[in-house]
Amino acid sequence: MVPHLEDPLKAPAMVEVDGAFDPGAEVFADLPEAPMMEAVAKGTRRNSAFGRFAAWVFGLLFALVLAVQAWRFVTGLWAAIPWLGYVALGLLVLALGVAAVQAAREGLAFVRLSQLDGIRQAALRAHASADLAQARNVVARLDRLYAPRPTMAAARAKLAQSQADVFDADTLLRLTEEALILPLDALACAEVMAATRQVAVVTALIPLALADVVAALLANLRMIRRLAEIYGGRAGTLGSWRLLRKVFVSLLATGAVALTDDLIGSFAGGGILARLSRRFGEGVVNGALTARVGLAAMEICRPLPFVAAKRPGVSATVAQALAGLVSRKAEASALS
Amino acid sequence: MSATELRAGVLRGKVLPDRVVRLGVTGLSRAGKTVFITNLVANLLARGRMPALNAADRIEAVYLHPQPDMTLPRFAYEEHLAAMTGDDPHWPHSTRAVSELRLSFRMRGRGVLGRVLGPQVVHLDIVDYPGEWLLDLGLLDKSYEDWSDSVLDRLSKRPEGAGYLALARAEDGSLPLDDPKATALAQAFTAYLHAARQAGLADCTPGRFLLPGDLAGSPALTFAPLPKPASLPKGCQWAAMQARFEAYKTHIVRPFFRTHFARIDRQIVLVDVMEAVHRGPTALEDLRRTMAEVLLAFRHGKRGWLDRIMGTKRAERILFAATKADHLHHRQHPNLTALTEALLDEAKARADFAGAETAALSLASLRCTVEDEIARDGMVLDAVRGRLADGRRIALYPGELPSDPARLLGPARAGAPRWLNADFALMAFEPARFAARAGSGPPHMRLDRAAEFLFGDLL
Numbered sequence: 074m075v076p077h078l079e080d081p082l083k084a085p086a087m088v089e090v091d092g093a094f095d096p097g098a099e100v101f102a103d104l105p106e107a108p109m110m111e112a113v114a115k116g117t118r119r120n121s122a123f124g125r126f127a128a129w130v131f132g133l134l135f136a137l138v139l140a141v142q143a144w145r146f147v148t149g150l151w152a153a154i155p156w157l158g159y160v161a162l163g164l165l166v167l168a169l170g171v172a173a174v175q176a177a178r179e180g181l182a183f184v185r186l187s188q189l190d191g192i193r194q195a196a197l198r199a200h201a202s203a204d205l206a207q208a209r210n211v212v213a214r215l216d217r218l219y220a221p222r223p224t225m226a227a228a229r230a231k232l233a234q235s236q237a238d239v240f241d242a243d244t245l246l247r248l249t250e251e252a253l254i255l256p257l258d259a260l261a262c263a264e265v266m267a268a269t270r271q272v273a274v275v276t277a278l279i280p281l282a283l284a285d286v287v288a289a290l291l292a293n294l295r296m297i298r299r300l301a302e303i304y305g306g307r308a309g310t311l312g313s314w315r316l317l318r319k320v321f322v323s324l325l326a327t328g329a330v331a332l333t334d335d336l337i338g339s340f341a342g343g344g345i346l347a348r349l350s351r352r353f354g355e356g357v358v359n360g361a362l363t364a365r366v367g368l369a370a371m372e373i374c375r376p377l378p379f380v381a382a383k384r385p386g387v388s389a390t391v392a393q394a395l396a397g398l399v400s401r402k403a404e405a406s407a408l409s
Numbered sequence: 410m411s412a413t414e415l416r417a418g419v420l421r422g423k424v425l426p427d428r429v430v431r432l433g434v435t436g437l438s439r440a441g442k443t444v445f446i447t448n449l450v451a452n453l454l455a456r457g458r459m460p461a462l463n464a465a466d467r468i469e470a471v472y473l474h475p476q477p478d479m480t481l482p483r484f485a486y487e488e489h490l491a492a493m494t495g496d497d498p499h500w501p502h503s504t505r506a507v508s509e510l511r512l513s514f515r516m517r518g519r520g521v522l523g524r525v526l527g528p529q530v531v532h533l534d535i536v537d538y539p540g541e542w543l544l545d546l547g548l549l550d551k552s553y554e555d556w557s558d559s560v561l562d563r564l565s566k567r568p569e570g571a572g573y574l575a576l577a578r579a580e581d582g583s584l585p586l587d588d589p590k591a592t593a594l595a596q597a598f599t600a601y602l603h604a605a606r607q608a609g610l611a612d613c614t615p616g617r618f619l620l621p622g623d624l625a626g627s628p629a630l631t632f633a634p635l636p637k638p639a640s641l642p643k644g645c646q647w648a649a650m651q652a653r654f655e656a657y658k659t660h661i662v663r664p665f666f667r668t669h670f671a672r673i674d675r676q677i678v679l680v681d682v683m684e685a686v687h688r689g690p691t692a693l694e695d696l697r698r699t700m701a702e703v704l705l706a707f708r709h710g711k712r713g714w715l716d717r718i719m720g721t722k723r724a725e726r727i728l729f730a731a732t733k734a735d736h737l738h739h740r741q742h743p744n745l746t747a748l749t750e751a752l753l754d755e756a757k758a759r760a761d762f763a764g765a766e767t768a769a770l771s772l773a774s775l776r777c778t779v780e781d782e783i784a785r786d787g788m789v790l791d792a793v794r795g796r797l798a799d800g801r802r803i804a805l806y807p808g809e810l811p812s813d814p815a816r817l818l819g820p821a822r823a824g825a826p827r828w829l830n831a832d833f834a835l836m837a838f839e840p841a842r843f844a845a846r847a848g849s850g851p852p853h854m855r856l857d858r859a860a861e862f863l864f865g866d867l868l
Binding site for chain 1: 457458460461739740742743846852853854855857858
């Protein structure tokens with residue numbers, strides 16, 4: 074075909090271009106990054122800009138009121154009784170200092186907790202990409218985390234020795250999990266079981282309504298705090314609350330179905346106990362809930378995902394925890 | 410297991426019968442079968458370096474039988490291990506005969522049932538043999554005519570084959586058989602086979618010509634490829650050669666296959682991919698075709714219920730392993746594995762389709778290098794450091810294997826004389842001395858993963 078020179082659009086054209094290209098990779102170059110994940114993130118985004126602004130305004134206002142009140146209080150005292158004013162000022166400064174130290178400690182605890190999170194994320198990434206360098210980095214971070222613990226020195230030394238023989242990310246991570254995390258898992262499980270037992274007993278024995286709820290809540294908080302300590306975070310008070318919130322979010326997000334499942338099991342299992350006593354039945358149900366919270370907290374605090382070890386099951390944990398309780402109770406009743 | 414044995418076991422309080430796993434170690438000559446078997450056994454006896462073997466903590470005891478088979482010599486494990494780990498470590502000599510080995514594990518049972526039933530014994534049987542003989546498996550499906558044609562065709566492309574080719578072309582196959590002449594032909598062909606093997610070519614069939622053992626000079630080993638003549642009178646040379654070729658297949662290859670390979674449960678295919686890449690496209694293509702032919706002989710796939718009743722064995726798991734991975738920095742291992750997978754793709758796809766489990770990995774049966782770095786032109790190259798046969802210690806960066814295996818396999822298939830824009834230099838490292846560690850075998854790379862894949866589920 075002869076090109077029409079007056080219409081350049083119809084004429085064939087060929088230009089030499091520079092640069093390499095890859096038809097295999099090009100397809101994915103312009104795709105938006107995981108649109109589904111984005112949508113999910115958007116849906117679950119916590120605060121809108123306005124919400125954060127509102128919180129900021131209210132917070133500032135509250136702080137201002139507090140500061141002005143404190144200042145008035147001190148100056149008022151000064152005017153009335155000067156030496157008491159000095160005492161008040163000293164106490165105020167001391168209180169501020171204590172608050173600052175407390176805040177710093179809480180902040181540190183936050184950092185440590187998020188460090189655990191970071192290690193787990195890095196481990197997951199190393200696992201997915203089979204990248205040995207990343208896996209070695211994860212192991213080094215874990216090693217630093219547990220360096221101050223004398224009880225783990227032997228396990229760390231053994232791991233350091235066998236690490237040289239491993240050339241695959243998944244094997245290395247599994248080896249690390251077995252050497253360092255598995256012993257901690259046993260401690261954590263014991264902690265969860267103790268809390269489960271405690272909540273079950275408290276629910277069954279404390280006669281006051283609401284008092285058992287408070288006791289269960291405290292037991293749960295303490296358990297979560299202990300779990301974080303076992304795995305190397307050192308959750309402060311705020312950290313524990315934050316963890317508790319995270320645990321409940323994860324329970325709702327991932328395990329709502331499992332939760333009901335377990336609870337049905339617990340109801341059915343607690344049936345015989347419930348026949349004997351309504352309160353015992355409630356105790357079993359509350360205990361099961363505590364175990365569920367504990368296992369979720371374990372997963373959140375654990376610096377490596379469950380790969381080598383099986384995730385402990387709720388029913389088994391409850392059964393084991395309460396088996397100890399019942400047999401001990403049976404013994405106690407036999408003795409009396 | 411006989412009834413007597415079963416009764417004796419029950420009387421001793423043992424409920425479960427012993428289990429036997431036959432591991433087929435397949436690899437051409439110089440692929441590293443002997444070293445693989447030796448160090449696998451050493452590391453199973455002392456399991457300090459086997460973190461990936463999950464069942465390791467349930468092994469109560471491992472025992473190497475002094476005499477597993479009455480009719481076969483035992484694998485000279487101690488001798489080979491001494492060669493590899495002695496004061497002056499070196500590679501064991503190449504294998505010249507078949508030998509067998511049996512390793513027995515006493516396994517602690519799993520769970521409550523396992524505790525009630527007591528420990529179970531699992532035997533692992535491994536056979537070592539000259540890799541040259543493995544090539545013959547590719548002959549099983551071939552007629553003399555096909556084989557002759559393909560060999561003569563290949564000879565014409567190789568400088569080593571010129572001598573024999575001239576001889577064979579001059580021969581008239583329709584003449585009556587003359588034994589001295591046949592012997593001369595067979596000898597000339599054997600000389601070519603030796604030359605081809607020296608040049609690093611993989612397919613040197615028939616393998617017994619290279620290592621005849623006590624069969625040297627027998628008629629079954631006195632044949633050679635000849636072009637088919639136009640007419641075939643009775644008793645002619647070509648027909649006689651054909652008869653001897655068939656005899657070779659029925660009396661030598663088939664019994665070898667039947668006794669050692671037809672009944673394997675698990676198979677590992679060892680391939681020295683790096684050496685082939687180093688030698689160039691011809692060697693790589695040669696290796697690919699040879700392995701594809703050899704692996705055709707094996708029966709892969711899942712054992713069905715009928716197989717269990719009939720006692721038919723199939724190789725249920727096949728591991729394709731590139732050996733000598735320690736000659737390469739671990740960063741390049743994924744590329745080596747990908748190349749191995751692509752190289753043996755034909756066999757792998759067939760085994761996958763038959764329902765067998767397959768995997769590929771890069772391993773070093775005996776690790777004789779450490780990782781090192783070389784600075785060049787302001788860049789840091791990932792190298793390995795090792796010891797050469799002449800005693801020098803070098804750090805080597807062999808070059809970059811492409812991440813896309815087609816970059817190598819494509820030119821190899823097309824018959825390129827050498828790699829276009831890739832250079833791959835390889836040195837033969839000798840085993841290094843290492844400090845023994847209590848409870849651990851000699852160092853290796855991924856032997857534990859190989860063991861876990863091959864028989865970890867049966868322990």
